[in-house]
Amino acid sequence: MATFGSTDDLHGAEFVDTDLRGARFVGADISGVVMRGVQAEGVEIDAPWLFDGENVLLVNGVDVVPLVDAELNRRFPGxxxxxxxxxxxxxxxxxxxxxxxxxxxxxxxxxxxxxxxxxxxxxxxxxxxxxxxxxxxxxxxxxxxxxxxxxxxxxxxxxxxxxxxxxxxxxxxxxxxxxxxxxxxxxxxxxxxxxxxxxxxxxxxxxxxxxxxxxxxxxxxxxxxxxxxxxxxxxxxxxxxxxxxxxxxxxx
Structure with a gap:
């Protein structure tokens, strides 16, 4: 299994027909990443700064940030x-x-x-x-x-x-x-x-x-x-x- 760390510069890298099944990204900066025609079944994203400022996370053209925020408020009253x-x-x-x-x-x-x-x-x-x-x-x-x-x-x-x-x-x-x-x-x-x-x-x-x-x-x-x-x-x-x-x- 390939492992990439802080010394590996993948800024602007392009992955075409790449198998990333089961990959794990920890503390990674994926701001501005564009995914087209990807299979994303079972993908889990945990982004604690998602609700800072005017952040946008588009899934099939829909900004899901307000939806995620509202759902977390429902799950955690207060x-x-x-x-x-x-x-x-x-x-x-x-x-x-x-x-x-x-x-x-x-x-x-x-x-x-x-x-x-x-x-x-x-x-x-x-x-x-x-x-x-x-x-x-x-x-x-x-x-x-x-x-x-x-x-x-x-x-x-x-x-x-x-x-x-x-x-x-x-x-x-x-x-x-x-x-x-x-x-x-x-x-x-x-x-x-x-x-x-x-x-x-x-x-x-x-x-x-x-x-x-x-x-x-x-x-x-x-x-x-x-x-x-x-x-x-x-x-x-x-x-x-x-x-x-x-x-x-x-x-x-």
């Missing part, structure tokens, strides 16, 4: 609130998100021991997903909004392969914490967001903050909270997707 712009709406959005995660945590508690550490197709396990959300909170709340000099919890998890240049991974734990420790860290971060949102005002939401990944690029407090809400809902979707696979394999 997801549509992630773009709230006022204090009351943000409080509602976070409350509904908390209830959604609570239900998922309760579901995991009913599954076999060790489920939280199972990786599906090389993706993060459930416990690792929670650890990443600890880091996301530290980045967009503690670092960006609150401006803390040492915002990171040692249990946070980052994809080192795609981490921003200069990110100090030494602040993160080298050994995996127990699931109980992960839950404790996660609960603390969730409470922090809840408390901050409870105290925001329209003026604070509109105030400027340095982007945590590029300080020269300004963000508003509102845009930081929107990014955090997007992170939460996307990773919840991943987690539920993989839990469904795990449960399906148990019943097979």
């Amino acid at each position: 997801r549509a609130d992630r773009r709230a712009t006022d204090p009351e709406g943000l409080a509602t959005a976070w409350d509904r998100l908390e209830h959604t995660w609570a239900a998922t945590l309760a579901r995991v508690d009913t599954m076999p021991s060790g489920t939280v550490d199972v990786s599906v197709a090389g993706e993060w396990s459930f416990a690792q997903t929670l650890r990443h959300l600890v880091l996301a909170t530290d980045t967009w709340l503690r670092k960006a909004i609150l401006g803390e000099e040492q915002p990171y919890h040692p249990y946070g998890l980052i994809d080192v392969a795609t981490a921003d240049d200069g990110f100090d991974v030494t602040v993160l734990a080298q050994d995996a914490p127990s699931y109980g420790e992960v839950l404790e860290a996660r609960a603390g971060r969730v409470a922090m967001v809840r408390d901050v949102i409870a105290g925001v005002t329209p003026e604070l939401l509109a105030s400027s903050r340095p982007n945590p990944h590029d300080p020269a690029h300004p963000e508003t407090v509102l845009s930081c909270l929107h990014t955090l809400l997007e992170e939460e809902w996307e990773h919840h979707r991943y987690a539920v997707r993989d839990l469904d696979v795990i449960e399906g394999s148990e019943g097979a």
Whole structure:
């Protein structure tokens, strides 16, 4: 099986009558890719930035982005609130998100021991997903909004392969914490967001903050909270997707 990595430049490549059945693209940039006369039965696309800006994804001439967005809102009640712009709406959005995660945590508690550490197709396990959300909170709340000099919890998890240049991974734990420790860290971060949102005002939401990944690029407090809400809902979707696979394999 041929494998192409970051050092292989396939920009502008043309594939004619090529057999790509079963191929897997991870972290690949396929923006502007044109497919004509292709067989696409069973194709699965996961694009977390699909709903940013004015993105378009045409399937047989139909822009499916609004359709996918609406279907995800139907499947995950409360997801549509992630773009709230006022204090009351943000409080509602976070409350509904908390209830959604609570239900998922309760579901995991009913599954076999060790489920939280199972990786599906090389993706993060459930416990690792929670650890990443600890880091996301530290980045967009503690670092960006609150401006803390040492915002990171040692249990946070980052994809080192795609981490921003200069990110100090030494602040993160080298050994995996127990699931109980992960839950404790996660609960603390969730409470922090809840408390901050409870105290925001329209003026604070509109105030400027340095982007945590590029300080020269300004963000508003509102845009930081929107990014955090997007992170939460996307990773919840991943987690539920993989839990469904795990449960399906148990019943097979």
